[in-house]
Ligand SMILES: Nc1ncnc2c1ncn2[C@@H]1O[C@H](COP(=O)(O)OP(=O)(O)OP(=O)(O)O)[C@@H](O)[C@H]1O
């Protein structure tokens with residue numbers, strides 16, 4: 244039933260990319276996203292593609308999993324592409340009935356689609372190679388300077404990691420309850436909307452009860468271990484930048500330099 | 514009655530956490546049998562029994578229940594689940610209705626039975642699992658853990674399935690309650706010629722109740738044989754993290770020390786009888 248949904252999106256591994264400091268990865272992905280919007284011609288995208296493919300190969304995550312991240316935005320990408328294709332004004336190259344395609348439209352559409360795809364692949368690669376815990380750890384550290392202006396960095400990160408941890412638990416729970424009710428002859432598939440909504444009651448009631456119970460138990464367990472928020476809290480795993488992170492930064496800077504060189508040499512396409 | 518041919522099951526196939534829970538299993542269970550299913554934690558017992566009523570579809574292989582092949586279009590899964598009643602492991606979480614009586618009635622009313630018959634069945638099974646009538650109008654969430662367990666078991670018994678599968682139904686119950694429920698199930702099995710599959714970690718319970726024992730080990734069938742034949746292989750059972758009943762160990766120990774006792778004693782009752790014979794005592798009924 245729900246068995247196909249994997250834990251978060253994380254694909255465990257031990258490649259260099261997996262072992263990078265999460266802060267490095269988060270920052271680089273942010274820069275990467277900005278970079279996709281600064282590229283002005285196709286040579287630039289070729290460079291970006293080469294870099295991205297290289298990263299995927301190094302990370303040893305099967306490309307299938309990276310591409311799976313594209314699925315949810317596929318419709319969005321297609322629609323954006325079509326809008327850009329048909330609604331951009333400029334030099335008409337092809338027209339039929341009320342539709343006309345312009346040269347600029349083709350370029351805009353291509354750029355938009357490329358940007359979205361790279362954006363998605365980049366962030367997928369981040370979540371595929373970084374465990375949710377490491378990710379929230381990294382965010383907490385990056386947000387730490389903002390504590391001075393009153394941003395509760397630790398609490399936000401804690402809330403996020405608990406929420407992330409609860410997703411697979413609740414999935415499992417839903418699966419278990421659905422099975423137990425199906426075993427008693429529950430039927431979730433047939434009937435009109437009203438009947439189907441009613442059929443959900445035997446799942447939702449136990450699910451809510453168990454979610455509240457779990458939250459309660461977790462709170463008690465945390466209190467029993469004297470949890471009291473982020474102040475003066477030391478950590479088991481300190482995040483440290485290493486040579487790998489320097490290497491990653493330099494490779495990315497090289498990419499940026501190449502992209503700007505391409506922008507300069509080959510000019511703007513549109 | 515139930516036939517598995519070369520059945521495998523893989524959790525999260527193709528993913529990074531792929532796990533083979535059942536590995537090419539073939540077996541046959543006949544009508545009216547009482548099967549004890551034992552195996553170490555994670556050996557695939559729960560996975561196996563969830564396939565028998567179509568909750569899990571085999572990754573490969575075919576399952577036939579009552580002549581119907583699972584997974585074929587012509588097989589109505591809902592109908593199958595009324596015939597193959599399954600009490601899941603820790604079934605307390607399945608309770609959701611306002612009152613205990615309504616919750617027990619959920620299965621039978623899904624079957625479309627008339628109201629009077631449902632009420633009759635509810636009263637009957639509630640009595641059977643030891644729920645007193647005044648509990649029937651309480652909310653299931655106000656009950657103790659053991660009472661909730663009984664309600665959950667009653668909810669499946671009320672469907673009067675032809676095959677009853679119980680996944681560790683007595684884990685966490687007190688000894689008296691455990692014996693009571695198991696006794697009633699044995700009773701129902703004999704009276705209605707019901708096929709029963711009982712998953713348990715208690716060798717004593719299995720020895721006392723089962724006709725045949727199915728031993729699972731790392732997703733494979735290790736043994737499927739008469740109770741005596743299985744418990745004769747004590748060494749192998751210990752190797753795979755199981756054991757023989759304690760009373761058998763005691764009797765074997767006595768025999769090794771020269772006491773004149775027969776082999777193959779698996780229940781306290783048998784042991785008592787043999788010891789009485791040995792000491793020329795008159796047998797007095799225990800329990
Ligand atoms: N929903 C699931 N997702 C992934 N793996 C699972 C899932 N359920 C069970 N497994 C794995 O399948 C194997 C068999 O599990 P199963 O629940 O059938 O064991 P079991 O014999 O019932 O154990 P126990 O005696 O503890 O109840 C285990 O190794 C377990 O880790």
Ligand SMILES: [Mg+2]
Pocket residue numbers: 558559560602680
């Ligand atoms: Mg189990």
